[in-house]
Amino acid sequence: MLLVTCLCSYSAISSSDQSWKDYFDEVEQRCLSSSEIKKEHISEPILFPDEAGVTGLLLEGEAKESKNNIRLLCLHNKINNKIYLSEVQ
Numbered sequence: 741m742l743l744v745t746c747l748c749s750y751s752a753i754s755s756s757d758q759s760w761k762d763y764f765d766e767v768e769q770r771c772l773s774s775s776e777i778k779k780e781h782i783s784e785p786i787l788f789p790d791e792a793g794v795t796g797l798l799l800e801g802e803a804k805e806s807k808n809n810i811r812l813l814c815l816h817n818k819i820n821n822k823i824y825l826s827e828v829q
Contacts, residue, residue: 771814
């Protein structure tokens with residue numbers, strides 16, 4: 741019984757490469773749709789410690805309304821699933 745419990749808890753803790761890719765794709769899509777910029781460059785995911793509860797992306801591109809090039813830091817809160825954007829100078 742203990743062995744079964746340990747094996748089940750291990751599979752729940754570890755995530756497959758595909759589930760990470762799906763998560764990062766979702767974060768990228770949500771950041772892009774929230775930012776309203778034309779995608780020119782998106783960084784690799786910025787992983788913060790689990791205690792922070794966020795994943796970040798650096799977005800660079802042209803603002804849809806002003807046509808200016810901007811850089812944004814996008815943070816995805818894993819707990820409440822919200823997106824936070826801040827312009828980077």
